[in-house]
Amino acid sequence: MVEVPLEIYRKSPQDAAPHYDRFQIEVEEHTPVLTVLLKVRDEIDPTLSLRYSCRQAICGSCAMRINGKSRLACRTPVGPEVRLRGRIRIDPMGNQPVLRDLVVDQKPFWDRYYAVKPYLIPDPAHPLPEGRESPMSPEQVEQFRETPRCISCASCYSACPAIASDPSFLGPMALAKLYRFAVDPRDGGYTQRLQAVQNQGLWLCLRCNLCVEACPKDVRPAERIVDLKWMANQELGAREPGSRHAIRFASNLTEGGLLNERRLAVDTLGLGGSLRQLPKAIAMMRKGRSLRRHPPIQGLNEVQAIYQALDRPEDLAHRERQKGADVKGPRPPLPPKATTQSAPPPSKGGSP
Amino acid sequence: MLVVGAGLAGQRAALEAVHAGRRVAVLTKLHPLRSHSGAAQGGINAAMGPQDSVHDHVYDTVKGSDYLADQDAVEILCRQAGPTVIEMEHFGTVFNRASDGTLDRRAFGGASYNRTIFAADRTGLALLQALFEEITREERLRIYEEYFALRLVVRDGRVQGVVALNRKTGTVEGFSAPAVVMATGPFGRMYSRTTNSHASTGDGCALAYRAGALLKDLEMVQFHPTALPGSGILITEGARGEGGILKNARGERFMERYAPHAKDLASRDVVSRSIATEVAEGRGFPDGTCHLELMHLGREKVETKLQEIVDFCRSFAGVDPVTQPIPVYPAQHYMMGGISTNPRGEATIPGLYAAGEAACVSVHGANRLGANSLLETLVFGKIAGANAAEHASRASPAEVTAGEVEEATRELHSLWDRKEGESPAALRTALQTLMDRNVGIFRSPGPLNEALAEIRRLKERYQHCHVADPSTVYNINLTDALELGHLLDLAEVVVRAALDRTESRGAHVRLDFPKRDDVHWLKHTLARWTPQGPELSYLPVTITEYTPKERSY
Numbered sequence: 080m081v082e083v084p085l086e087i088y089r090k091s092p093q094d095a096a097p098h099y100d101r102f103q104i105e106v107e108e109h110t111p112v113l114t115v116l117l118k119v120r121d122e123i124d125p126t127l128s129l130r131y132s133c134r135q136a137i138c139g140s141c142a143m144r145i146n147g148k149s150r151l152a153c154r155t156p157v158g159p160e161v162r163l164r165g166r167i168r169i170d171p172m173g174n175q176p177v178l179r180d181l182v183v184d185q186k187p188f189w190d191r192y193y194a195v196k197p198y199l200i201p202d203p204a205h206p207l208p209e210g211r212e213s214p215m216s217p218e219q220v221e222q223f224r225e226t227p228r229c230i231s232c233a234s235c236y237s238a239c240p241a242i243a244s245d246p247s248f249l250g251p252m253a254l255a256k257l258y259r260f261a262v263d264p265r266d267g268g269y270t271q272r273l274q275a276v277q278n279q280g281l282w283l284c285l286r287c288n289l290c291v292e293a294c295p296k297d298v299r300p301a302e303r304i305v306d307l308k309w310m311a312n313q314e315l316g317a318r319e320p321g322s323r324h325a326i327r328f329a330s331n332l333t334e335g336g337l338l339n340e341r342r343l344a345v346d347t348l349g350l351g352g353s354l355r356q357l358p359k360a361i362a363m364m365r366k367g368r369s370l371r372r373h374p375p376i377q378g379l380n381e382v383q384a385i386y387q388a389l390d391r392p393e394d395l396a397h398r399e400r401q402k403g404a405d406v407k408g409p410r411p412p413l414p415p416k417a418t419t420q421s422a423p424p425p426s427k428g429g430s431p
Numbered sequence: 432m433l434v435v436g437a438g439l440a441g442q443r444a445a446l447e448a449v450h451a452g453r454r455v456a457v458l459t460k461l462h463p464l465r466s467h468s469g470a471a472q473g474g475i476n477a478a479m480g481p482q483d484s485v486h487d488h489v490y491d492t493v494k495g496s497d498y499l500a501d502q503d504a505v506e507i508l509c510r511q512a513g514p515t516v517i518e519m520e521h522f523g524t525v526f527n528r529a530s531d532g533t534l535d536r537r538a539f540g541g542a543s544y545n546r547t548i549f550a551a552d553r554t555g556l557a558l559l560q561a562l563f564e565e566i567t568r569e570e571r572l573r574i575y576e577e578y579f580a581l582r583l584v585v586r587d588g589r590v591q592g593v594v595a596l597n598r599k600t601g602t603v604e605g606f607s608a609p610a611v612v613m614a615t616g617p618f619g620r621m622y623s624r625t626t627n628s629h630a631s632t633g634d635g636c637a638l639a640y641r642a643g644a645l646l647k648d649l650e651m652v653q654f655h656p657t658a659l660p661g662s663g664i665l666i667t668e669g670a671r672g673e674g675g676i677l678k679n680a681r682g683e684r685f686m687e688r689y690a691p692h693a694k695d696l697a698s699r700d701v702v703s704r705s706i707a708t709e710v711a712e713g714r715g716f717p718d719g720t721c722h723l724e725l726m727h728l729g730r731e732k733v734e735t736k737l738q739e740i741v742d743f744c745r746s747f748a749g750v751d752p753v754t755q756p757i758p759v760y761p762a763q764h765y766m767m768g769g770i771s772t773n774p775r776g777e778a779t780i781p782g783l784y785a786a787g788e789a790a791c792v793s794v795h796g797a798n799r800l801g802a803n804s805l806l807e808t809l810v811f812g813k814i815a816g817a818n819a820a821e822h823a824s825r826a827s828p829a830e831v832t833a834g835e836v837e838e839a840t841r842e843l844h845s846l847w848d849r850k851e852g853e854s855p856a857a858l859r860t861a862l863q864t865l866m867d868r869n870v871g872i873f874r875s876p877g878p879l880n881e882a883l884a885e886i887r888r889l890k891e892r893y894q895h896c897h898v899a900d901p902s903t904v905y906n907i908n909l910t911d912a913l914e915l916g917h918l919l920d921l922a923e924v925v926v927r928a929a930l931d932r933t934e935s936r937g938a939h940v941r942l943d944f945p946k947r948d949d950v951h952w953l954k955h956t957l958a959r960w961t962p963q964g965p966e967l968s969y970l971p972v973t974i975t976e977y978t979p980k981e982r983s984y
Binding site: 091092109111120121122125126128129131132133134135136137138139140154156178179180182185189193197198199207210211212213214215216217219220223227228230231260263265 | 461462464465466467469470514516517520521522523525526527528529530532533534535550551553556557560564565567568599628629630662664665738739742743746747749854856857860898899900902904905906907908
């Protein structure tokens with residue numbers, strides 16, 4: 080048994096300021112936080128409001144911040160949390176307005192989900208086979224990777240600092256969902272989907288990995304976003320500032336070992352665009368940031384060797400094999416859907 | 432028209448009605464993707480294998496039902512299975528594949544062939560997502576999220592619509608519709624040892640019952656053989672389908688004794704009884720469980736085909752199924768009974784339809800086979816949606832009047848405004864403990880009579896219970912109390928029907944009547960609401976080509 084000091088965020092719609100209510104409850108070590116909250120509600124304070132349903136980490140209702148981290152209450156045992164912090168503090172999810180106590184308005188989250196067209200876009204050139212399933216190899220199913228596991232709990236959305244700083248960012252869940260359709264061999268919207276997110280929607284990800292940490296289903300949204308960035312560059316070319324930035328960042332760094340930020344701005348935004356950034360540059364210099372070109376660092380050859388190793392095709396192939404994906408690039412092989420034969424089974428794994 | 436409930440059955444009904452040209456409103460007390468359909472793990476049955484046939488699927492289902500299923504309805508279910516699975520695949524479901532690119536199939540209890548199409552061990556989630564994503568395209572379909580239905584309005588002998596509480600604002604609103612599809616799922620939360628979600632409180636069944644619709648076969652309660660003790664979290668039958676075996680504390684594979692042929696994959700009623708018997712006769716483990724072993728299947732198979740199970744066991748039971756046995760005990764899992772409908776999805780009030788677990792067509796009879804329930808939600812959701820749409824297009828306009836909204840509001844406030852009394856939580860716990868103890872796998876008149884008397888006392892106490900939370904915004908104290916009222920009404924029917932059925936059939940086992948009695952009991956139980964409690968009547972089972980015979984596995 081363990082004594083759980085609980086601090087629960089409380090806010091009624093009328094309250095200007097929220098507060099924490101404190102409770103002390105004794106339960107078994109492995110008791111999920113949800114069970115403890117329901118115990119509080121049933122035995123101490125029936126006015127506590129929260130969302131929950133399945134209590135087995137599949138309905139995605141009970142995401143909240145537990146000791147600051149976005150988690151599902153139903154699958155977070157109390158023991159480790161108490162040992163770590165000496166108490167458990169419960170807050171509502173982030174990036175969504177609080178309706179009451181732990182209940183948030185999820186409209187911003189769902190709006191982004193709808194924005195990525197989360198359904199199959201028909202491919203007029205390759206209609207689905209009449210009266211039978213679309214042929215798909217086990218390897219192709221594997222390429223959906225972790226994305227079908229998503230339970231839309233919004234833990235990733237709650238944890239994402241990029242959404243907090245720029246509301247135009249689609250956020251981890253919606254982008255992972257977009258990935259799920261982009262790699263679907265039945266979907267006809269590959270280019271259209273990538274075009275739609277190419278601008279800020281995709282490139283605002285900070286790669287902080289907080290979504291990976293928050294996801295209770297190991298969907299690894301940040302990795303799917305990296306995949307999408309790669310797919311966008313391959314399919315559409317590096318036309319957007321975001322993608323140019325990513326590519327120039329690497330080449331810039333391998334030249335001298337340190338970033339030449341002046342050059343990076345010009346490469347990313349063009350001359351006109353970077354001139355518009357002049358006030359920002361001046362502000363940076365006032366704070367002591369040097370925008371001069373640095374002399375090449377010692378050990379530059381080692382930096383270059385790292386980048387070279389990363390770019391070597393056999394290493395790329397190795398990395399991709401590790402992820403269980405196609406060796407030639409991030410886009411998974413499509414099934415042989417052009418043929419008119421009576422749907423032969425797809426050849427194993429390889430690229431078309 | 433209106434659909435109440437947005438799980439697989441409700442969504443499928445709504446989609447079909449939109450395709451038929453209707454404007455459709457869907458009410459759900461959750462968000463559609465939070466529906467309990469998403470918790471279904473194992474798969475969906477369709478006779479798509481080379482040796483398999485619709486005929487075999489029908490036979491297995493009828494045999495599994497212990498001959499209480501209506502055979503014309505089962506025929507529809509099984510005939511539509513293949514097209515339904517293909518349709519869901521085309522909607523975007525990512526099913527597991529065999530090496531030749533076709534849909535992979537796994538073994539499931541009570542089935543003669545490998546017939547269960549699956550998406551790892553989250554088939555329900557995969558289907559729910561694909562169907563929801565499909566309906567998000569439809570502009571003529573509007574979903575009212577987090578609306579709690581308070582009353583089914585019936586006037587002039589037909590359905591007029593629903594009165595519902597907006598959970599976010601506390602306002603009570605009327606929804607007029609000449610056709611209403613109830614697809615509100617099960618009522619397993621009358622038990623504490625259940626695999627069902629907290630939201631599974633039979634709201635639609637209770638509202639339909641109170642409005643005069645007949646309920647069917649509520650005594651038929653399925654206990655799933657393998658749930659984690661304590662939490663009641665489900666371990667899919669797919670775990671045994673992939674080769675998992677059950678053992679008692681002596682290390683014996685005891686299912687060999689109870690079902691020499693099918694062994695661990697006998698139908699659920701048989702396996703649940705066997706586990707309960709092993710434990711009752713002292714051959715269980717000290718914690719009152721038997722063990723489900725997956726260790727011999729190898730890490731790769733367990734981790735790829737049973738991902739969720741591995742995850743559940745590690746996080747909820749502290750057990751790693753790759754290297755350790757999983758302790759299991761049966762838990763309430765599925766309600767074969769529900770709102771009585773015919774194979775067109777029509778309930779007994781004009782304009783009322785029902786589908787999915789809330790309905791009883793009946794395709795499951797006295798015992799449902801695994802992976803037939805996802806199938807039922809989609810097949811009969813579609814049928815109910817089509818017929819409700821057709822009815823709505825013919826019917827004269829319906830109206831929920833301001834007076835009716837006011838009346839429902841008054842009734843709500845008579846519960847809400849009480850200044851003192853017992854907490855609904857205490858009454859709910861009392862009901863759940865009672866049902867666990869007295870209305871479980873093995874039934875006899877003593878405990879059943881005691882349960883009936885106790886439920887009546889609980890209903891009386893419910894009239895004086897106290898909702899302490901005055902807030903109009905997301906007041907779960909209030910909705911909990913409403914749900915408890917629904918559970919109490921339905922529990923009374925379960926127990927009354929179980930007392931009357933003096934035979935053992937499928938999931939209903941009477942210790943004082945251990946044999947099936949086809950002479951007297953080859954019939955459905957119907958229940959009608961009266962102020963004094965349920966009034967029972969009976970309906971013959973529809974038999975086409977499968978005459979009842981003794982069941983063995």
